[in-house]
Amino acid sequence: MARMKFYCDAERCIECNGCVTACKNENEVPWGVNRRRVVTIKDGEHGERSLSVACMHCSDAPCATVCPVDCFYTTDDGVVLHDKDICIGCGYCFYACPFGAPQFPEDGAFATRGKMDKCTFCAGGPLPDGSAEEYRKYGANRLAEGKLPLCAEMCATKALLAGDADVVSEIYRKRVILRGASVLDWGVSYQKATLRAPRGLSGKSSLKP
Amino acid sequence: MLALLWLTAPLFAAVSHDKPPGLVENPGTDLWREVRRRAPELQALQQAGKRGPVRTQVQGVDTTRLINARGEQWRLYRHRWLIPGSLWLLGGVAALVVLLYLAVALRLPPPRESGRRLLRFETYERTLHWFMAALFLFLGLTGLLLLWGRPLLIPLLGKPAFSAIASASKEGHNLMGPVFLVSLLLFFARFWRRNLYQRGDFAWLARLGGLLGRGPLRVGFFNLGEKVLFWLVVLVGLAISLAGLVLLFPNFGQGRVVMEAAHLVHTLGAVLLLAVVLGHIYMAKAVKGTLEGMTGGYVEYNWAREHHGAWAADTEAAGRVLSVEEVESRRGQRSLVKEGGT
Structure with a gap:
């Protein structure tokens, strides 16, 4: 059984916001809602890094435990989804989520919060796969078509990876070995590289001689 | 409020982070653990600089905040406490x-009939x-x-x-909440003068409102118990209402941490006030004969x-004590005996 995860490689993300645009376009999300965002730290300074953030599809999702109407469920692929026919738009998932994934369109009393909307890992919702109603409420269901989320598919630098955790881990592991330092040494990973760039990558990597 | 969240943090520290067997660890775990570790440092930098070193193209509440570790404390407060x-x-x-009520109050006799009445409210x-009261009970119930629906009602009714x-x-809660604040302010404006300290209030307290000792107590329009109730309702009610407004209008750009703290104040105040109102x-x-004043x-x-x-x-000195007949004629044809007899 697959366990779907996102991973954003901060060493590769160039803050192009292609993933944000791809997500908005593919899912036709409501106005004011952004399922994905790119956050840049130390912008314009030495050690600048960017991360693309959306729902992390947690194994033990805090949003699901605080929901007063219990509208969340985890699919067989490990994707955390919610039922908008059950959701009441209370905002508790937004308080509990560490990543700020849940979003709220303007609706309800005083037009402050409507039913929650968040990243679905392009897996639609509880309605029949590929139905018009599913698309209207939850956006695309690419997983049912055998495709991965469009944000990761569109990523120009392949910083944003999506897929089975085993596969994503393996890709990332290879990258770390090639870099010679883990992302834990943020800001110094290239300078501290102990391995030389592989022959095939010379001239293509950002390693300074 | 924030301080309260901080102080309660160690209580939640004992959460187990063991991963369930057979689960693949998210490759991002190390990355986000590091983000979490550096979050306070980043926030300090952000507050120091005018534009801040953390930026995003996506406009919205807290969008520059990579991680909100306080959410877990809030979740545990709600679920454990x-x-x-x-x-x-x-x-x-x-x-x-x-x-x-069944053991004591049911047997207490109603006040002796004198044929005279005082206008209380x-x-x-x-x-x-x-x-x-109607707004309070409606807001309390909703x-x-x-709060309790998921454990108590979902198993019975289904999702x-x-x-x-x-x-x-x-x-309903969101629409009526602001109306409650209006009623609370009007209530305060009408009753605050009668709820200030008066001589004899502490004597009333020392004798637990007449449960202890003998002899008459000097009690004005309200006794100290009623005054405490009034100030609890007004002050705690005001805190609940203001915190409720913070939760109700997220469109003023307040962050999640502020809303979590507002939720803490809102719920603690509401539970306290509900308990107090049950006592009221x-x-x-x-106390037989009391309810008639409000009905x-x-x-x-x-x-x-006896009580005031x-x-x-x-009131007697001012000549405002009325006979039952006078009260009835003021009210029209309705019988006082029927109304007061419950």
Whole structure:
């Protein structure tokens, strides 16, 4: 059984916001809602890094435990989804989520919060796969078509990876070995590289001689 | 409020982070653990600089915040303390009140009939009280429904039916909340003068409102118990209302941490006030002759002498004690005996 995860490689993300645009376009999300965002730290300074953030599809999702109407469920692929026919738009998932994934369109009393909307890992919702109603409420269901989320598919630098955790881990592991330092040494990973760039990558990597 | 969250943090520290067997660890775990570790440092940098070193193209609340570790503390507060705590407290107080009523209050005699009445609450005051009381009970019930519904009602009703009720509750709670604040302010404006300290209040407290000792107590329009109730309702009610407005209008750009703290104040205040109001309802029913003041407006002269002697004496001196016939003619044709007899 697959366990779907996102991973954003901060060493590769160039803050192009292609993933944000791809997500908005593919899912036709409501106005004011952004399922994905790119956050840049130390912008314009030495050690600048960017991360693309959306729902992390947690194994033990805090949003699901605080929901007063219990509208969340985890699919067989490990994707955390919610039922908008059950959701009441209370905002508790937004308080509990560490990543700020849940979003709220303007609706309800005083037009402050409507039913929650968040990243679905392009897996639609509880309605029949590929139905018009599913698309209207939850956006695309690419997983049912055998495709991965469009944000990761569109990523120009392949910083944003999506897929089975085993596969994503393996890709990332290879990258770390090639870099010679883990992302834990943020800001110094290239300078501290102990391995030389592989022959095939010379001239293509950002390693300074 | 924030300090309270900080202080309670160690209580939640014992959460197990063991991963369930057979699960693949997210490759991002190390990355996000590091982000979490550096979050306070980043925030300090952000606050120091004018534009801040953390930026995003996506406009919105907290979008530059990579991680909100406080959310887990809020979640644990709600699930470990608030839900079980409120069930125990409110269930306990409700049980105690019912038990006391059946064991003690049911046998207390009504005040001796003197044929004379005192006007205690005018029509405006009674309307205001019941307006606020109805709003309070509605907000309390809808709030508790959202708090307790998932463990108590979903197993009985199923998710779709409960969702319909919860959705109506949420919308009703949100619409009526600001109206409650208005009623609270009007209530305060009408009653605050009568709830200031008066000579004899502490003597009343020392004798637990007449339960201990003998001889008359000097009690004005309200006794100290009623005054404490008034100030609790006004101050805690104001805190609940203001915190509620913070939660109700997220469109002013307040962050999640502020809303989590507002939720803490809102719920703690609401549970406290609900317990206090249960006691208030008990007292109104238990002390015979009290409720008439808030339903019909007039109280029995002997009741007033017994419970609010100073006020009764002042009213009598001012010549405002009425006979039952006078009260009836003021009200039209309705019978006072029928109304007061409950």
